[in-house]
Amino acid sequence: MRLARLYFQRPDEPAFLVSETEHGPALPVFTSSERLALFAGPRGWASTTVENLVELLPEGLCALVDPLGPRAFVLDTEALQSTDGQGERSGGA
Numbered sequence: 001m002r003l004a005r006l007y008f009q010r011p012d013e014p015a016f017l018v019s020e021t022e023h024g025p026a027l028p029v030f031t032s033s034e035r036l037a038l039f040a041g042p043r044g045w046a047s048t049t050v051e052n053l054v055e056l057l058p059e060g061l062c063a064l065v066d067p068l069g070p071r072a073f074v075l076d077t078e079a080l081q082s083t084d085g086q087g088e089r090s091g092g093a
Contacts, residue, residue: 002051002080006065007036010044018061023074026064027057035066054080 006029011017016027030036036045048056053063054077063075 002049002054004031004050005047006030006050006053006063007033007045007047009036009040010046016057016061019064019067021064021067023062023064025060026062026067026074027053028067029053029063029065029075031066035069039068050075050080053077 008027008029009017018025019028020026028039030039033045033047036043053075057063057077062077064072065075066072
């Protein structure tokens with residue numbers, strides 16, 4: 001799953017476009033550029049792997065996969081971080 005590609009709306013400046021959800025602030029991400037287009041319309045987009053997204057997300061921000069889709073879910077970034085490097089996370093306190 002770490003190598004799966006996710007798509008998100010590309011903002012005009014380097015940042016994430018965050019939405020407020022019942023789970024707190026979330027980055028809407030999509031399993032295909034087509035799903036992103038259905039959600040946001042014709043917009044600029046970018047993509048990255050799940051692994052890279054987990055590294056880039058600021059603390060307290062979750063990723064909501066395929067929002068408004070029939071199988072939307074919150075990406076468990078904490079679980080993915082805890083298995084990074086066989087349970088060891090560099091830079092942690």
